[in-house]
Amino acid sequence: MTVRGSARMRRVSSNGWRVPSYHCELAWLGDDQAVADVLVTIDGDRIASVDPSASPPADATRLRGLTVPGFANSHSHAFHRALRGRAQAGTGSFWTWREQMYEVAASLDPDRYRDLARAVFAEMVQAGISAVGEFHYLHHGPGGVPYDDHNAMGAALIAAATEAGLRITLLDTCYLQGGIDVELDETQRRFSDGDALAWATRASALQDAPTVRIGAAIHSVRAVDPAAIEVVAAWAGERGAPLHAHVSEQPAENEQSVAAFGRTPIQLLAERGAVSERFTAVHATHVTEDDLDALGGADSWCCLCPTTERDLADGIGPARAMRDAGAHLTLGSDSHAVIDLLEEARAVELDERLASGVRGSHDAPSLLRAATTHGHESLGWRDAGRIEPGALADLTTIALDTVRTAGGGPEHSIEMAVFAATAADVHHVVIGGRVVVSDGHHVSIDVAAELADALP
Numbered sequence: 219m220t221v222r223g224s225a226r227m228r229r230v231s232s233n234g235w236r237v238p239s240y241h242c243e244l245a246w247l248g249d250d251q252a253v254a255d256v257l258v259t260i261d262g263d264r265i266a267s268v269d270p271s272a273s274p275p276a277d278a279t280r281l282r283g284l285t286v287p288g289f290a291n292s293h294s295h296a297f298h299r300a301l302r303g304r305a306q307a308g309t310g311s312f313w314t315w316r317e318q319m320y321e322v323a324a325s326l327d328p329d330r331y332r333d334l335a336r337a338v339f340a341e342m343v344q345a346g347i348s349a350v351g352e353f354h355y356l357h358h359g360p361g362g363v364p365y366d367d368h369n370a371m372g373a374a375l376i377a378a379a380t381e382a383g384l385r386i387t388l389l390d391t392c393y394l395q396g397g398i399d400v401e402l403d404e405t406q407r408r409f410s411d412g413d414a415l416a417w418a419t420r421a422s423a424l425q426d427a428p429t430v431r432i433g434a435a436i437h438s439v440r441a442v443d444p445a446a447i448e449v450v451a452a453w454a455g456e457r458g459a460p461l462h463a464h465v466s467e468q469p470a471e472n473e474q475s476v477a478a479f480g481r482t483p484i485q486l487l488a489e490r491g492a493v494s495e496r497f498t499a500v501h502a503t504h505v506t507e508d509d510l511d512a513l514g515g516a517d518s519w520c521c522l523c524p525t526t527e528r529d530l531a532d533g534i535g536p537a538r539a540m541r542d543a544g545a546h547l548t549l550g551s552d553s554h555a556v557i558d559l560l561e562e563a564r565a566v567e568l569d570e571r572l573a574s575g576v577r578g579s580h581d582a583p584s585l586l587r588a589a590t591t592h593g594h595e596s597l598g599w600r601d602a603g604r605i606e607p608g609a610l611a612d613l614t615t616i617a618l619d620t621v622r623t624a625g626g627g628p629e630h631s632i633e634m635a636v637f638a639a640t641a642a643d644v645h646h647v648v649i650g651g652r653v654v655v656s657d658g659h660h661v662s663i664d665v666a667a668e669l670a671d672a673l674p
């Protein structure tokens with residue numbers, strides 16, 4: 219499989235224009251109901267004030283529909299977008315899907331990765347996403363040979379996010395073995411730094427910037443041995459950085475972990491210092507009650523990726539039990555079977571209904587919180603994901619007059635947005651005070667054309 223580059227995608231995008239104030243027809247300010255006629259003023263990249271106002275100033279831009287904080291996509295592998303459509307044909311399992319995914323990985327170099335990620339991140343922006351947690355493990359060239367700049371691939375992702383107009387938390391991922399005591403295969407050699415100290419040296423060369431945070435990730439207990447887990451956890455701890463890990467996505471991972479270490483993946487990660495209030499367990503589909511107690515007790519995050527988990531036949535994560543144990547829920551589009559945080563949000567509740575026979579474990583405001591406030595916090599953006607003075611000025615407006623969302627009335631606008639709207643109903647997006655989506659279109663990128671160009 220090849221991924222084409224394109225000279226015309228080399229242009230640097232403008233990042234949208236600034237507007238001094240918005241008058242929101244309806245705004246979700248974190249409560250159970252939306253508030254009508256809210257005036258939001260902007261100062262630079264921050265929200266200056268939030269006030270109910272029936273008579274806004276003449277220069278305020280009217281936002282019709284429901285305005286919510288920008289969404290946080292807390293778990294992404296940008297290049298997996300190339301599998302959309304292709305991976306849904308035929309039969310198989312997570313493990314056969316992984317073979318297809320490795321084919322795509324093998325075709326990428328920094329230039330192609332930048333083009334592909336720019337288009338995928340622009341798709342996210344158009345879906346109302348203002349920050350992405352990119353779980354990045356494709357570090358090196360063919361055979362595992364580093365590029366001249368050892369962080370060329372990470373730099374490509376950061377540049378792509380900047381051009382697309384959203385913030386990125388680059389979760390630089392340690393990946394050292396093909397399975398517990400299994401050698402790396404040809405593709406996996408590109409993921410590995412050789413050992414954890416080499417990983418730490420390379421990751422330490424990456425730097426935060428106003429729209430960039432550097433975090434760490436442990437790919438999984440399959441790919442990172444216990445001593446290396448300690449090194450990555452210590453690196454993140456020294457920096458106060460987010461630390462993410464794939465956890466218990468498949469029953470086979472649990473079986474292998476228990477057989478090798480006498481512990482579940484969460485128990486092993488906790489024992490080695492990884493589980494804290496900065497830790498996100500991605501998936502956590504097949505966890506025990508003790509695992510949930512460990513995550514909740516540490517004030518950790520659980521990132522559910524329901525559209526990927528159902529696509530890969532992973533199972534349904536115990537979202538209510540996670541929350542009841544004290545863990546906080548976040549959402550990710552992961553493999554990008556679709557990029558639609560509203561679909562991820564409602565899937566948490568709707569999948570739980572199918573699994574439990576009970577309706578209403580997660581109400582619409584709590585699902586929106588997972589998609590916004592919690593997601594940003596888990597990615598190290600504690601000053602985002604809220605419409606309040608001082609927060610980063612991220613506003614995602616969902617149209618309530620489309621064929622999917624018309625009717626229902628303002629008192630049910632949050633439920634309408636979460637349970638019926640799609641990414642296609644996002645018609646206006648502001649990130650860091652800049653307009654990046656207007657009338658449903660990215661202001662500087664033809665997203666569909668760039669996707670078609672960048673994807674095989």
Ligand SMILES: [Zn+2]
Nearest residue numbers: 295353464552
């Ligand atoms: Zn993942």
